[in-house]
Amino acid sequence: MSRDDDSLVVCEQCGLPHRWLPMASREIARCVRCDAVIGRGHRLSIMAVLALTTTAAAAWLVLVSAPLMSISLRGGTESATLPQSILAAWQGGQEVVAVLSAITALVAPAAFIALRLYVLAPLAAGRRPPGFAMCVRMLHQAGRWNMIEVFTVGVLLSLVRLSGLADTAPGPGLYALGAVTLLFAAIESAGLKHLWWQSS
Amino acid sequence: MSASREPALLGCESCGLVSANVVPEGDTSGWIQRCSLCGHALRARKPFAVQRTWACVAGAAVLYVPANVLPVLVTTNALQHGEHTLLGGIHELWVDGSWGLAIIVFIASIAVPVLKIGVLGLLAWTVRYAPAWRRLERARLYRLIEAVGHWSMLDVYVVLLLAATVRFGPLASAEAGPGLLWFAAVVVLTLLATWSFDPRLIWRDAEAPTNLQPAAT
Secondary structure, eight states: OOOOTTOEEEOTTTOOEEEOOOOOTTOEEEOTTTOOEEEEOOOOOHHHHHHHHHHHHHHHHHHHHSOSEEEEETTEEEEEOHHHHHHHHHHTTOHHHHHHHHIIIIIHHHHHHHHHHHHHHHHHTTOOOTTHHHHHHHHHHHHHHOOHHHHHHHHHHHHHHHHTTSEEEEOHHHHHHHHHHHHHHHHHTTOSGGGGGTOO | OOSOOOOSEEEOTTTOOEEEOOOOSSOOTTOOEEOTTTOOEEOSSOTTHHHHHHHHHHHHHHHHHHHHHSOSEEEEESSOEEEEOHHHHHHHHHHTTOHHHHHHHHIIIIIHHHHHHHHHHHHHHHHHHOTTTTHHHHHHHHHHHHHHGGGGGHHHHHHHHHHHHOBOTTSEEEEEOTHHHHHHHHHHHHHHHHHHSOGGGGGTTOOOOSOOSOEEO
16 A cells, blocks of 8 residues: 555644655655644565664664673772673662663664564565554554663763773674664664555 | 534545444443454544643643753762752753753753643643644654653663663762662653653644645655
């Protein structure tokens, strides 16, 4: 199914209905009443988003397994990966903070990638996978809770704050984190609603 | 005007399909209209939007006090034992000459949570008591806090990473302080408050413009 030229679109922010117009790439349609964005001309095809998501999955594996940064002080060196940092908070008695960080920096980004792969790979072949509706709804939630871009700035900030105290070095995980952040921004710009309008 | 008008059309949050708003006569309890394309529930308003927003905003405002008074970071080194509050940490960065960092942390940890609590309180209040007051500006304020809301997690992540890497025993070590738990709670409550509020309430009973062609730019 594709959207008809004479169909309607309702502004999510204020509820006002508008006529739907096919848009060229990079065009942005705004609500005439509240000025919110109600539609974008998409420049990424399903195949392009699938390729970006696969790349993000590879970068993600590096991110969770390689150290984000290491610091050295008088001969001793400490480094931490993302899962290790969360585990350290749990063991340090900060269970709530550990769970919140795990949701926003680990679980939500993982769901963001995994659900997209599950949905996009069959869509690229022209069919919908089982449980499609629930996956799209869960992707909306994963997008809400995903805070990987904030975490990236958090790692950079920690590096700078520690540089006065000891020798600090960014690890391979930090480069992977930067890649994941940029890829997520590109993937997110493609939106979710149009997934429903792609096939049969 | 006594009851507020029900919108004639509803847009699906999940797939974007527009459906006619079906308002059944008589008993409406348990009635849920679903999108014919994707099966998602269609609602003209989020349920109990204002009440939920008030509950989360009030909770966040109360917990904001221990989040700022108690230390979020506890450090030990060979010479001294230090406890750092949110504002104290920003002050130290400023004194060290890292003005840029101090400003970033100030915006993320102090300005964003205060802005969210203040704006959501204002939005929830005006829905009831000043519904027609500066609707466009209120709609823009809501979109602003929706966009910047995530950034208050920044200090939580920084403390998490410092505690995970600065582990040199008595030589130098860092741990999360008791204030971090309350600060994390403030962040979650302000996020929930933002998502509970329904921006369509700002436009309740507003006149619809006659030209409904979207403004393409």
